[in-house]
Amino acid sequence: MLSAPSVPARTADRLPAPPTLAMVAGETSGDLLAGILLDGLTHRWPTLDSHGIGGAQMAARGFEAWWPSEKLAVRGYVEVLRHYREIVGIREQLLARLLAQKPDIFIGVDAPDFNLDLEASLKSQGVKTVHFVSPSVWAWRADRVEKIRRSVDHVLCIFPFEPALLAKHGIAATYVGHPLAGVIALQPDKQAARDKLGLASTDTVIAILPGSRQSEIAYLARRFFEAAALLHKTRPDIKFVVPAIPALLAQITQAAIDAGMLGALQIIQGQSHTVLAACDVTLIASGTATLEAALFKRPMVIAYRMNWLSWQIMKRKKLQPWVGLPNILCEDFVVPEFLQDDATADALAQALLEWVNAKTDAPEKIAAVEQRFGALHALLLRDTTKLASDAIETILLG
Incomplete structure (x- = not known):
């Protein structure tokens, strides 16, 4: 297993006190990852000066956000075009500001379309x-490798196979584990989570996570809720819980109204981890949240829809048969995926019902998923904050 580069003893004495750090994290998942990274950096340098683009998790660690991370929360080629002028304007202003007061180091957290050019x-x-x-060059857009090589001095990888792949292209990289693997318990406490949400131990609970971007909610939320409505007709005992980002609450509520399901959904602000810990199965948008669900060892139905033209472009750049992160990492269709036109309410409802029925009719199917995801969790679990901080300190000294 690859590890962080070694750090000479007492190297911190040779660094600026404290170093200045610029960061950019886009959307909710990037903010969460950056917050975890900042935990390690502020532990090493308690008065660390950090600024750039970030969200609430980063701000809680003392990060100064010049722009909110939500400004970068756009996915899909057509969707990006609609916000292109604003996003490019932010990048140009940020670049000018950073060149005027150069930081000791810049860390781009995910958001490769924005960060690689800036880097x-x-x-x-x-x-x-x-x-x-690392941008997922092993799954999408292999042509990005050369751009990564030109743009960065080092890549902090969250999957163990990535450093060797990048090394083939002359890109220095360190495997630091996945930060979420250290945040989520190896054995989540389902009952404690249900108690917090007012759910009984005997309830059948489906978590619905239609995404963390406005475009995802627009394309997925109503369809997800329509699938829930089909299940609700035949299984009115099922509890549906929806963790909503506060900024998207109104949009999610409207989608629930449009699907005729507002009264049958328990919509709460935030608490996605509590909801995933409490559920039996989740209907979930493809993205980082699917890995979170896997770390909670939960069966899931993965779905995604986007603008038609964006989908035509994206599918031509796909390098693997899987799209969902749990399936990619397990190299198998451990859980079903429904993409674009296949993501119908009927198909989603049927796939969810199969998981619900397996709880009593085929518990071995549930156990197999839990075993696969447990092994995945163990693979990704490392002391991420220390490994990442060691690597960053070495780069600062280089």
Whole structure:
């Protein structure tokens, strides 16, 4: 297993006190990952000066957000075009500000379409650059490898096979484990989560997570709720719980109304981890949340829809038969995926019902999924904050 580069003893004495750090994290998942990374960095340098683009998790660690991470929460080629002028304007303003007061290091957290260009510009001006979370060149857009090589001094990888792949292209990288693997318990306490949400131990609970972006809610939420409505007709005993990002609450509520399901859904603000711990199965948008569900050892139905033109472009760049992260990492269709036109309410409802029925009719099927996801959790569990901080300290000294 690859580990972080070694750090000479007492190297912190040779670093600026404290170093200045610029970061950019896009959307909710990037904010969460960056917050975990900042835990390690602020432990090493308690008065760390950090600023850039971030969200609530980063702000809670003392990060100064010049723009909120939600500004970058756009997925899909057509969707990005609609926000292109604003996003490019933010990047240009941020670049000018960072070049005027150069940080000791820049860390781009995910958001590769925004960060790689920014990192390339900063690196060309002598700023050390790190990218946290390798772009998924093994799943999509292999042509990005050369851009990564030009843009970054080092990549912090969250999957164990990535450093060797990047090394083939001359890109320095360190496997630091997946931060979420250390946040989520190896054996989640389902009953404690249900107590917190007012759910009984005997309830059959389906968590519905239609995404963390406005475009995802627009394309998925009503369809997800329509699938829930089909189940509700035949199984009115099922409890449906929806963790909603506060900024998207109104949009999710409207989708529930449109699907005729507002009264049958328990919509709560945030608490996605509590909801995933409490559920029996989840209907979930493809993305980081699917890995979170896997770390909670929950069966799931993965779905995704986007603008038609964006889908035509994306599917041509797909390199593997799977889209959901749990399936990609297990190299198997451990859980079903329904993409674009296949993501109908009927298909989603049927797939959910199969998991619900398996709870009593085929418990071995549930156990097999839990075993696969347990092994995945163990593989991803490392001391991420220390490994990442060690690597960043070494880069600062380089």
